[in-house]
Amino acid sequence: MIGEYSGFILAGLGGGAVVAALALGLVLTNRATGVINFAFGAMGMYVAFAYFQFRDNGDLILPVIFVPSRIHLLETPTLFTALLMAVFLSAALGAATYWLVFRPLRRAPALASVVASLGLMLYLQEVVRLNFPTGSAATVVRMGVLPERPVRFLGTAVTANRLLLVVFVVLATVALTALFRYTKFGLQTRAAAGSQKGAMLVGISPDRIGLINSMIATVIAGIAVILIEPISGLDPITTSLLVLPALAAALLGGLSSFTIATCAGLGIGMLQSLILGYTVKPSTSWIPDWVPRTGLQQAVPVILVLIALVWRGDALPDRAYLVDKRLPSSPTPRHVALWTLLLVGATSVALLGFDAPHRQALIVTMVSALLALSIVVITGYVGQISLAQLAFAGVAGFTVINVANDGLPFPLAALVATLVATAVGVVVALPAARVRGMSLAIATLAMAVALEQLVLSSKGFSGGVAGRSAPRPVLFGADFGISARGADNFRPIFGFLVLGVLTVSCLMVANLRRNRTGLRWLAVRSNERAAAAAGINVARSKIGAFAVSSCIAGLAGVLLAYSTSTLSTNSFMVIGALVALALTYLGGIASIGGALIAGLLAQAGLFTLVANGGTDGKAGTYVFAISGLGLIVMAIFAPDGITGAVRQGAQRLQMSLRMSGQPPQQTALAGSGPGAGSGLGAGAGPAEGEPDHE
Amino acid sequence: MSEVILQVRDLSVRYGGVLALSSVSFDVADGQIVGLIGPNGAGKTTCIDALSGFTTPSARNPSFSYISFLGRSIDRLSPQSRVRLGFARTFQSLELFDDLTVRDNLRVAAATPTWISTVTDALWPKRKVDAAVDEVLELLGLDSFAEDRPEHLSNGQRHLVAVGRALVGRPRLLLLDEPAAGLNPSETVELSKLLRSLPDRGVSVLLVDHDMSLVLGVCDQVHVLDFGSIIASGTPEQIRSDPLVISAYLGQGSSGVDEPVVGGGSDS
Numbered sequence: 001m002i003g004e005y006s007g008f009i010l011a012g013l014g015g016g017a018v019v020a021a022l023a024l025g026l027v028l029t030n031r032a033t034g035v036i037n038f039a040f041g042a043m044g045m046y047v048a049f050a051y052f053q054f055r056d057n058g059d060l061i062l063p064v065i066f067v068p069s070r071i072h073l074l075e076t077p078t079l080f081t082a083l084l085m086a087v088f089l090s091a092a093l094g095a096a097t098y099w100l101v102f103r104p105l106r107r108a109p110a111l112a113s114v115v116a117s118l119g120l121m122l123y124l125q126e127v128v129r130l131n132f133p134t135g136s137a138a139t140v141v142r143m144g145v146l147p148e149r150p151v152r153f154l155g156t157a158v159t160a161n162r163l164l165l166v167v168f169v170v171l172a173t174v175a176l177t178a179l180f181r182y183t184k185f186g187l188q189t190r191a192a193a194g195s196q197k198g199a200m201l202v203g204i205s206p207d208r209i210g211l212i213n214s215m216i217a218t219v220i221a222g223i224a225v226i227l228i229e230p231i232s233g234l235d236p237i238t239t240s241l242l243v244l245p246a247l248a249a250a251l252l253g254g255l256s257s258f259t260i261a262t263c264a265g266l267g268i269g270m271l272q273s274l275i276l277g278y279t280v281k282p283s284t285s286w287i288p289d290w291v292p293r294t295g296l297q298q299a300v301p302v303i304l305v306l307i308a309l310v311w312r313g314d315a316l317p318d319r320a321y322l323v324d325k326r327l328p329s330s331p332t333p334r335h336v337a338l339w340t341l342l343l344v345g346a347t348s349v350a351l352l353g354f355d356a357p358h359r360q361a362l363i364v365t366m367v368s369a370l371l372a373l374s375i376v377v378i379t380g381y382v383g384q385i386s387l388a389q390l391a392f393a394g395v396a397g398f399t400v401i402n403v404a405n406d407g408l409p410f411p412l413a414a415l416v417a418t419l420v421a422t423a424v425g426v427v428v429a430l431p432a433a434r435v436r437g438m439s440l441a442i443a444t445l446a447m448a449v450a451l452e453q454l455v456l457s458s459k460g461f462s463g464g465v466a467g468r469s470a471p472r473p474v475l476f477g478a479d480f481g482i483s484a485r486g487a488d489n490f491r492p493i494f495g496f497l498v499l500g501v502l503t504v505s506c507l508m509v510a511n512l513r514r515n516r517t518g519l520r521w522l523a524v525r526s527n528e529r530a531a532a533a534a535g536i537n538v539a540r541s542k543i544g545a546f547a548v549s550s551c552i553a554g555l556a557g558v559l560l561a562y563s564t565s566t567l568s569t570n571s572f573m574v575i576g577a578l579v580a581l582a583l584t585y586l587g588g589i590a591s592i593g594g595a596l597i598a599g600l601l602a603q604a605g606l607f608t609l610v611a612n613g614g615t616d617g618k619a620g621t622y623v624f625a626i627s628g629l630g631l632i633v634m635a636i637f638a639p640d641g642i643t644g645a646v647r648q649g650a651q652r653l654q655m656s657l658r659m660s661g662q663p664p665q666q667t668a669l670a671g672s673g674p675g676a677g678s679g680l681g682a683g684a685g686p687a688e689g690e691p692d693h694e
Numbered sequence: 695m696s697e698v699i700l701q702v703r704d705l706s707v708r709y710g711g712v713l714a715l716s717s718v719s720f721d722v723a724d725g726q727i728v729g730l731i732g733p734n735g736a737g738k739t740t741c742i743d744a745l746s747g748f749t750t751p752s753a754r755n756p757s758f759s760y761i762s763f764l765g766r767s768i769d770r771l772s773p774q775s776r777v778r779l780g781f782a783r784t785f786q787s788l789e790l791f792d793d794l795t796v797r798d799n800l801r802v803a804a805a806t807p808t809w810i811s812t813v814t815d816a817l818w819p820k821r822k823v824d825a826a827v828d829e830v831l832e833l834l835g836l837d838s839f840a841e842d843r844p845e846h847l848s849n850g851q852r853h854l855v856a857v858g859r860a861l862v863g864r865p866r867l868l869l870l871d872e873p874a875a876g877l878n879p880s881e882t883v884e885l886s887k888l889l890r891s892l893p894d895r896g897v898s899v900l901l902v903d904h905d906m907s908l909v910l911g912v913c914d915q916v917h918v919l920d921f922g923s924i925i926a927s928g929t930p931e932q933i934r935s936d937p938l939v940i941s942a943y944l945g946q947g948s949s950g951v952d953e954p955v956v957g958g959g960s961d962s
Contacts, residue, residue: 330793508816515815519802523791530789534803535777535863544812
């Protein structure tokens, strides 16, 4: 009976209201600037953390690292001063993110703004984790804003704060709708969204419009997250990911309707709460045990996102779709044999010569590079932003453990797991072939959450929180297992297995890139209409690329399963997928060398080990925050990543050498710093930096 | 005359409330160069989009064949399937692949993939030499720019790359959307020489352009579009003297329509 669940439905109003508020903000920023800001939930999350800190002791904590972040403003903060502070802080945050991050990216490809907003999200999460005190001693008393006493509404008891939250959101919706419909500012925003150039011609400044709208949006998000805290709690990661159901609601409103977005947001919240209510009932026995109950609750907005996206999607962009934006350059791999020889040789020497911690870091580096390679294929070469690669790896990782524990011998189990990941990749690709750009990023993020919540969190599949362990890989009687006692741990032979898989994968990707398949991928990335006119089946090309890249991600997952004593769902959380995309972008998303650099930079990889050694472990603390910042900077200033920067530097060096009239070989010998880069600069590999380690 | 390879009957396209193309019918015979002219917004690009599968025609009677190519109806085929039948097109805005070299722009269009080609491409490190690509590069005089990116070429050369990309799949019919837009007079002369040589290579042409001298100079048959309908058809001589054409398009004469048209504008 619906009656017995009405309590749950009304309880969902609170969660629904915050989803609706974030959706309002997303619609607002999208209408004003054309950007979908993945960091929107994280921005609200930071404002809420700052609010509760200030309310507690009058300290304002700024989102900065390395410099002192705490300013003591007031001795006795009141509700009013704290709320005032929150409004100013969120307006300032909205202004800063627009001015520093999204305004420079107005004309950049969707990938750049996705990457920048992911960088912002990562940065804010890390800043909150680093700057706000946690642990029992330093815990802040979070004083709620709204009264929590129960009231009766439609014959059901519900706390007052839930109803007031809904009132807040409805008022915001009405105000925004009126603002857009009846004021000159609203008209200007609509004009600027229609044509920035045209708006500038009639004297409207798109910068001012974007700035103000971004400030309004962030204030709404900040206030909503503050108000929801007593109901849903506040956590750097889960609160940031509220952006996902909010995106679902915003998309249902076509990213332009405030009213539909708000209704959809409230509906999603109530639906989630209803599912929660339904699944906790002991009488609910038809849901199989392997379905995680909380996962079901999280999966609902995801399914809505997908339906909205696929429903709105179109197989080919129409004539109005502008593709004049520059994508990260993807040079043809050159000197492949030489690079292979050099890198395999150096890595082999390192595997035999390193001590156990360095061997471990090298193995982590190689597995991470493999995952990054899968991102290079799908996002770098084909331009399809996929945030599901880590989830594919997770599917393969737990599949290999399960089938191996069922008695399937090592290489077969790995093969089966890789094929399963490939199949999942193709299934994800089927709807993905209908959407592009930002929408695809959202769709794959939604898929990743669905896989994480419904499959990877399933006790029957992954062993839940405890995780599962793989048996040792044995091939023709030879033990390839990673673990051994003491200093022999992280055995070199496992390292060679990983090196072999990575080398073969890189070579195959290099071949694909140099052959027609790779040309077709780049053609699809560059211009889908022209690709179709050149006889390319765009959808099939994308699905093929998804298959290749999920196969590589699956291999990475298999190797990860064999390289850890216990594989747990935590290795495959969505936040990890964002970091993986970020690092690959940092390395250079459209080249194989970029994937290798991403591996070096990965958490617990060689770079952090070396950096930690030099800084007493401080580098490890800041690695996520720095990579978040680095991501934003790279997206704006160096879309070709580190490999691109090295390549350009080498080209410039060659040019200036030619200009000065000297033969290049001589001057290279004469000791110009990055000499390795000048000879092979056109190639795709890492030209300098880690000659001893790679 | 020789056999008809493209037959268009009653083709209509509607964008919202606007009838962009209204019951257009014409033929292209093997070895013919057919011109399609008309003022801005007449529906020329819409016609090419509909023929090449980028726009869905509005009237869709399943038992009627609106577009027939080589004797079969292609109404329901995707753009890429039409290309594989020998139905190539260029774009007004060229739409070259800027990430690829000139040679690779052509290579990507040269052969159709099979489902196995991803696997063989992964295993095969060497680039295959492609005779068709070299032949077209030589024909268009692009061989010395083959390893350059399109962005480093002149506008005229970029137009040639667009034509080359359409030619490399050995099409039977080539749809050219304003190939002379933005070309200087000597480049236009070169282009018309190239176009006249195409029928001998087994390629028929449907040419859409603003440039009257180009269209009337190279075409065997010309159709004049205005507000989505064909208002005149005939040989270049007949078109030159057609009073309807003069008033609607050439902008001379008595009627109230005064629209001088020059090349290089954009079509809707």
